[in-house]
Amino acid sequence: MVNLREIKGRINSTKSTQKITKAMQMVSSSKLRRAEQNAKAYVPYMEKIQDVVGAIAAGTKDSGHPMLTARPVKKTAYLVIGSDRGLAGAYNSSILRQVQRTINERHKSKDEYVILALGRVARDYFVKRDHNVISSVVALPDQPTFADIKEIARNAVGMFIDGAYDELYMYYNHFESAISQVVTEKKVLPLTDIATSTTSAAYEFEPSGEAILEVLLPQYAESLIYGALLDGKASEHASRMTAMRNATDNASELIDGLSLQYNRARQAAITQEITEIVGGAAALE
Amino acid sequence: MKTVTVSIVTPDGPVYDSEVTMVVAKTVSGEMGVLPGHIPMVAPLAISAVKLKKQDGSTDYVAVSGGFIEIRPEKVSILAPSAEAAASIDLARAKEALKRAEGRLEGKKDDIDFKRAELALKRALNRINVQEGNI
Numbered sequence: 001m002v003n004l005r006e007i008k009g010r011i012n013s014t015k016s017t018q019k020i021t022k023a024m025q026m027v028s029s030s031k032l033r034r035a036e037q038n039a040k041a042y043v044p045y046m047e048k049i050q051d052v053v054g055a056i057a058a059g060t061k062d063s064g065h066p067m068l069t070a071r072p073v074k075k076t077a078y079l080v081i082g083s084d085r086g087l088a089g090a091y092n093s094s095i096l097r098q099v100q101r102t103i104n105e106r107h108k109s110k111d112e113y114v115i116l117a118l119g120r121v122a123r124d125y126f127v128k129r130d131h132n133v134i135s136s137v138v139a140l141p142d143q144p145t146f147a148d149i150k151e152i153a154r155n156a157v158g159m160f161i162d163g164a165y166d167e168l169y170m171y172y173n174h175f176e177s178a179i180s181q182v183v184t185e186k187k188v189l190p191l192t193d194i195a196t197s198t199t200s201a202a203y204e205f206e207p208s209g210e211a212i213l214e215v216l217l218p219q220y221a222e223s224l225i226y227g228a229l230l231d232g233k234a235s236e237h238a239s240r241m242t243a244m245r246n247a248t249d250n251a252s253e254l255i256d257g258l259s260l261q262y263n264r265a266r267q268a269a270i271t272q273e274i275t276e277i278v279g280g281a282a283a284l285e
Numbered sequence: 286m287k288t289v290t291v292s293i294v295t296p297d298g299p300v301y302d303s304e305v306t307m308v309v310a311k312t313v314s315g316e317m318g319v320l321p322g323h324i325p326m327v328a329p330l331a332i333s334a335v336k337l338k339k340q341d342g343s344t345d346y347v348a349v350s351g352g353f354i355e356i357r358p359e360k361v362s363i364l365a366p367s368a369e370a371a372a373s374i375d376l377a378r379a380k381e382a383l384k385r386a387e388g389r390l391e392g393k394k395d396d397i398d399f400k401r402a403e404l405a406l407k408r409a410l411n412r413i414n415v416q417e418g419n420i
Contacts, residue, residue, distance in 0.1 A: 041298030048294060049364055052327060052355050146296035146366060203355075206328035207314045215313075215329035215353060219366065226296050 004269065007262040011255055018251035024087070025244035031142050032178065032237035038143055039175070039230045046227055053191075053220050055203060056212060065210070066161055067217045070190050076106070076113045077134075077165040079156060079188070079225065081172035081232040082122030084139055089243035091173060091181070091236055092121045098183045099171050103131075114165060116156055118149070118229065134159075144233065146226055153222035160189045161218075172228045173235035179242060181235040188224050191217065289321040291337060293347055293363040300368045301337070301347050308361050309336035310354050319356055326356040332407045334415045335363060346371045348415040350408050374416040383409035 057068070080099055082092045107113050110132060117123035117136040126133050137152045160168055168189040173181040205212050286306050293301040308319040311333035330352050337345040352365030386406035390399065 038297075042296055044292075044299060045294045045296050045364060048355070048362055052353070052364070056327065150366065202325065204324055204326040206312060206317075206326060211313070212327055212329055212353065215351070219352065219364075222366075223296055 004262065004265050007258055007265060011258045011262065014251050014254050014258065018248055018255070021244045021247040021251065025241055025248060028237045028241035028244060032234060032241055034143055035230070035234040035237050036175075039234055042227060042230055046223060049216075049220055049223055053216060056205070056209060056216065065213050065217060067157075067189060067191055067221065068213075070192050071166050073166045074112075075165040076167045076169065077116060077156070077159070078103070078113060079116040079168060079170045080118065080122045080126070081170070081229055082117065082119035082125075083236045084120040086121060087243060088236055088240040089246075091239040091243075092119075092125075095171055095173060095183050096122065096125050098185075102185070116152065118152065118232075134164075140229075142233065142237070144229060149226055149229055150222065153225040154218070156225065157189070157218045157221045170225065170228050172232040173239070175231050175234040175238060178238045181239055186224075186228065188221055191221065286340060287321040288340060289319070289323075289359060289361055291361045291363070293335070293349070293365065293368050295365055295368050297367070301345070301370055303337065303339065303345070305337045305339050305345075307338040308354075309338075310363070311335075312354065319354075319361055322358045323356050323361075325358070327353060328356075329353045330363070330365065332404070332411050334411060346415045346418070348374060348412050350411070369412065369415075371415050371418070374412050376413065376416050379409050379412040379416065383413065 078099060080095065082095060086092065103113060110130070113132070115126045115131050115133045117126055117133055118140065120138040123133060123136040123138060135152055135155055137149065140148055156168060159165060167187070170186045170188050172184055172186075174184040175181055288304040288306055289308070291301065291303055291305050291308055292299060306321070310317055310319070310328075311331045312328040313331050314328070317328065330349055332350050333348075335347045335349055337347065339345065347363075347368055347370050349363060349365040349368045352363060352368070355362045355364070382405060386402050386409055389402035390406060
């Protein structure tokens with residue numbers, strides 16, 4: 001016979017796990033709301049900067065600025081945006097798998113690429129596999145500000161200008177909705193596919209178009225990275241929320257099953273006791 | 286009096302949005318006053334205070350850490366990595382940053398770190414000036 005106390009213990013431990021997952025789900029859903037707000041607050045900035053960059057790039061064609069010109073690719077950099085903590089479903093694993101697959105396809109030796117990692121899980125993954133991780137940021141806050149990633153964004157752009165690598169790709173989970181996040185690859189540098197807007201007015205440049213590009217392009221590239229991070233954070237919270245909701249549901253199911261088992265066992269014990277008593281009474285007559 | 290719409294946006298969201306009669310900003314090539322109906326223009330900004338004169342005669346100050354200004358006849362936009370209106374500047378934090386930057390400037394002679402510390406110093410000073418209103 002199944003041990004009653006054992007089942008009771010399992011029910012209790014499942015219940016306390018469920019409480020934790022439930023709490024994590026609620027925390028994540030409120031964080032998701034904040035992250036979505038952050039992403040929304042960022043939109044006007046991004047639109048504006050895209051607008052201006054487009055207008056200037058259209059005005060000063062073939063400026064020869066290093067960030068606008070593609071050069072022969074000897075070294076590629078991958079900026080991977082992961083999370084610091086796990087328990088977020090497939091959030092990290094899907095992105096890491098994608099990056100790994102891309103690297104395997106495109107490169108034969110480890111000298112051909114470098115990794116920039118955001119988030120502990122991503123960093124540990126690449127360090128453990130002996131990839132060349134040249135820069136990483138861990139323990140990012142849940143609601144990152146631009147100041148938090150300025151350093152790595154500036155480094156990433158700076159190293160491109162210095163020629164440490166000739167291409168910069170960015171991998172992150174794009175937030176589509178609370179239940180769907182898509183791993184996205186985006187080429188950040190060189191900025192070859194700037195949408196040139198023809199609608200905006202022709203600008204005067206002070207002191208010159210080139211001088212403005214000098215300031216504007218790094219700021220633009222940095223903001224692209226920041227935008228991806230905000231997007232990634234929203235995805236992380238959404239993904240964790242879904243994972244935790246599933247865990248909570250599973251726990252409920254498990255508890256239901258166990259309760260049924262427990263009640264059956266209890267009923268069996270009672271029935272047996274009655275049978276024994278009745279048997280004993282019959283024997284006395 | 287004619288006015289122009291000014292919006293100052295940072296990656297962390299909009300900081301300032303208002304109708305003003307004149308904008309005074311310090312670009313890398315010098316100070317510039319912008320009145321409504323200015324020709325379209327773009328210029329990078331220095332780490333400085335932006336002065337915004339309003340219709341009722343009052344003046345707002347916003348500290349910007351670089352970025353650039355985009356001018357159109359009916360709208361002026363300033364895009365900066367960070368910007369704070371005078372009222373929202375944390376003076377204690379700015380003073381702390383100033384001290385830190387000063388310490389670093391004395392200690393290091395390394396080129397990159399020196400430049401970085403210098404910029405940090407400028408940003409901190411700019412914030413303090415804007416907050417205390419001595420511009």
